[in-house]
Amino acid sequence: MEDTFEIDILELSALVKMVREKYHFDLKEYALSSLSRRIKRILEMFNLSSIKLLANKIENDPVLFEKFLNEITVNTTEMFRDPLVWKHLRENVFPELAKLPEIRIWHSACSTGEEVYSMAIALREAGLDKKATLFASDINNDVIANAKAGKFPLRTMDHSLANYQKSGGTKKFADYYTAKGIDAYFDLSLIQNVTFKKFDLILGRQMEQFDLILCRNVLIYFNLPLQDQIIEKFAHCQNENAFLMTGARETIIWCKSADYYDVFSQDFKIFQRNQKQ
Amino acid sequence: MSKYKALVIGGSAGSFPLVIQILASLPANFPMPIFLCLHRLKHIRSGYLEALSIKSKITIVEPQDKQTIKPGIAYLAPSNYHMLIELGNTISLSTDEMVKYSRPSIDLTFETAGYVYKDKMVGIMLSGANTDGAEGMRKSIERGAYAVAQNPEEATIRTMPDAAINAAKMDQILPIDAICKFINELAK
Known part of the structure; x- marks a missing residue:
């Protein structure tokens, strides 16, 4: 199943806070629906069952954080779009x-x-x-x-x-x-x-x-x-x-x-x- | 006064005349916003909104990103963008990758609307040739949404209502005339 759980808002806030304090990157200003969706995808990709686990992992692993950030910020486009x-x-x-x-x-x-x-x-x-x-x-x-x-x-x-x-x-x-x-x-x-x-x-x-x-x-x-x-x-x-x-x-x-x-x-x-x- | 705060309609192949019929049947002062997530052929990027508008008493718009949601307006997902409903009464758009080969994705509109409106949402799934929307419908039902599928026997292409019915328990399965009547009852 694509995702069998709801995004836990409290865990999400804790993750956002940690990322801001530790990596000086502010996810708080991201549109919530897109952010939630991308985080769900990342959990799947890293095979993690909760945002809390994700936060723990990236808190002490800058390389993983970089990967996380790349997934959060990736933008799809096409040549001569519009x-x-x-x-x-x-x-x-x-x-x-x-x-x-x-x-x-x-x-x-x-x-x-x-x-x-x-x-x-x-x-x-x-x-x-x-x-x-x-x-x-x-x-x-x-x-x-x-x-x-x-x-x-x-x-x-x-x-x-x-x-x-x-x-x-x-x-x-x-x-x-x-x-x-x-x-x-x-x-x-x-x-x-x-x-x-x-x-x-x-x-x-x-x-x-x-x-x-x-x-x-x-x-x-x-x-x-x-x-x-x-x-x-x-x-x-x-x-x-x-x-x-x-x-x-x-x-x-x-x-x-x-x-x-x-x-x-x-x-x-x-x-x-x-x-x- | 209706307990519902949002009407979400998904459809693909065969849904276009149905949406025209629904919109034509509704009063101008319909008391909630309507979100229309309809697949259209990629090369048809203009004229679609105008065609839907001809018989509608309700104003239909393709929203800009972060547009404020108002009752009595129908918001049509723009071609090549996902339309997401945000907390705080706004719409946001996204160019993220396609979901089930679709952008706009009906799944995403249903899922995000369900997240925001919970049991104040009514979702309607119309005719269509793929399974997009079924998963979003299921999630919105889990959040309390009231779900209606077009009777697959009547749908031009039954794949989409069938998929919704298989994914979750619909509150009602209705032919299009009854769907129009049902939505008009919501207005009262």
Whole structure:
């Protein structure tokens, strides 16, 4: 059975407290339903019968904690996810970015890298790759390794191709990768301007300036106060007119820090930094 | 005043006309939120909500993440996202991996709604071609939810109501007309 027990809220709070005190990572701000679900999955994976046992184990085992954290924070994605967003990006945001002498882009939760490769492809096709610098970060080391390798399951390529075409891509998509066994290996020259780095969105220190920040389908895992805090952080590393993209079903309008941004596209959740200091 | 605080409806292949019929039968001031978790073909990402809305007196929305839940609104799980009900009267969305090849997962909507609403929830399982939802229905029943399955004899595709009936004891197994009547009784 997937799970035969209910999440014990008291044990969960104790785990959250221990993780905060010992590892300075705050799970309290995670949306409860997703967190519970992921913890259930971890218990299964580690073959443990209670959250209490899990807490005891990770309290004294930093390596296991790292594994735990990777499982908690893993984020699934796909290439050119929400293709119409990418189409809008190509058609409406890129022309604005093209006016800049150089373009700095931050994938603030790059996960396994699909979004970064999508961006690299779109930039190359727009002739903007030469002046673009990409920064890709995630809290999860495992996914960063995957992103750097540029290896994605071949079976997902049909869907990627469909997304690519809907996004306005007109080249031969298969030219961007080499199929070997069950995987597609992407052309690593795509990411020659990309710096990958482990980075904690919540605790991480102030970043430099970015002309475009992507933070898609990440805020959904956090509660509102934390969402607010993250948007505020973004606002402080963006100059006027810089862009922020959230996921298609995410919104920052409930955040106080939304005041730092004007809506560039309501439909595609693209925001533009205003003058507010 | 109804004792119930939430209506959760799951369905897949064959459920679309049923949901239209249910929504058309309900008054605009339906006293609780309705959560609709329906599978749709992956390429049909727009137009679905509009089609459901044509005959409905109730406003149907595809919620944004962390949207506040209000009575008398129907929340349709957005394509390619799980729709989870949170404590504190909000909806959260997730792009987590598919569950039983499905995103949105009916299991997850039922399970999280059951967790929040306990015996104040009514769950309804309609026609569909896979077993998604049965496990979530079972869990919500364990938390006290009132469970209804469409009569499999009548369902266009009976796999989904059959799976729910096999997974847990339904309070009622009804044809669609009776389901509409039952839901309208809840409003009183």
